Amino acid sequence: xxxxxxxxxxxxxxxxxxxxxxxxxxxxxxxxxxxxxxxxxxxxxxxxxxxxxxxxxxxxxxxxxxxxxxxxxxxxxxxxxxxxxxxxxxxxxxxxxxxxxxxxxxxxxxxxxxxxxxxxxxxxxxxxxxxxxxxxxxxxxxxxxxxxxxxxxxxxxxxxxxxxxxxxxxxxxx
Numbered sequence: 088x089x090x091x092x093x094x095x096x097x098x099x100x101x102x103x104x105x106x107x108x109x110x111x112x113x114x115x116x117x118x119x120x121x122x123x124x125x126x127x128x129x130x131x132x133x134x135x136x137x138x139x140x141x142x143x144x145x146x147x148x149x150x151x152x153x154x155x156x157x158x159x160x161x162x163x164x165x166x167x168x169x170x171x172x173x174x175x176x177x178x179x180x181x182x183x184x185x186x187x188x189x190x191x192x193x194x195x196x197x198x199x200x201x202x203x204x205x206x207x208x209x210x211x212x213x214x215x216x217x218x219x220x221x222x223x224x225x226x227x228x229x230x231x232x233x234x235x236x237x238x239x240x241x242x243x244x245x246x247x248x249x250x251x252x253x254x255x256x257x258x259x260x261x
Contacts, residue, residue, distance in 0.1 A: 112178035116199055119176075123200075132212065140216040147221040150174055151228035162230035164191055167255055170225050190256035192238070198250040201241065213242035215251070222253060234258055 096104070127135035154173045160166040168184055168191060171177060181197025201211055215237055222235040233255055237243075240251035 109178045112175060113199075115175045116179045120200055120203060136213060136216065140220060143217040144220040144224070147174070147224040148228065151225045155228050160229055162232070164189060164230075164233065164255060167191075167225055167229045167233060168193070170229050171222070174221070174225075190254060192252060192254055194252045195250045196248060201250055211241045215240040215242065218251065218253070222255075226255070232257060 096107075099107070123135050123139055126138055151170055151174075154160070154170045158169070158173065160170060164186065168186075171193070179199050180195055182193060182195045184191050184193040198214075200214070204210060204212060218240060219235070219237060226233045226235055234257070236254045236256070238252040238254055239245045239249075240253070245251065
C-alpha cells in the first residue's frame, strides 16, 4: 500500500510543491533555531556553538550523501553548488554565487538565523564553524579535489549587504 502522504504529494501542482519545499525549509530553520536558543539559554553560547558545529558536521555529511545519490551528482564545481542548492536550509536563505572559471564566490545576503537574533536583540552568533563544516562536507562528498575558503563570516566583520562569503576552488588557485 502506498503512503497516503506520497499520494497527496503526487496530486499537487508544481507551484504548491515548491511552496511546500520552502515551508519545510522554514520549519527546519525554526526547529534548528529553537534548539540552538534552548541550548544557548541553558548552557551558554559557547556550548551551543560546540554542539551545533558537531551536529552540522554529522548532519551535513548525511544530507550531502543523500542529495548526491538522489540527483546522481558527479564531481565538479557546478555539482558542488547544485548540492548546496538542495540542502534543507537553502530555500530559507538569500544567497547568490558567481562562477569564475574553476572557482565560485558564494555570498549570503539574507540569513534568517542572524536576522532573528538581531531582531531579538541578542546579537550575531559566530556561525563560521557550522558553514565551514557544511561546505567542507559537501565538497568531500561531491568532489574532494575542491577546497572552500571563508572570505568572511560571523564572527568576522562583514559588509552591511552580506552576512558571509565563501570561495570554492581547486587548490593552488585564487
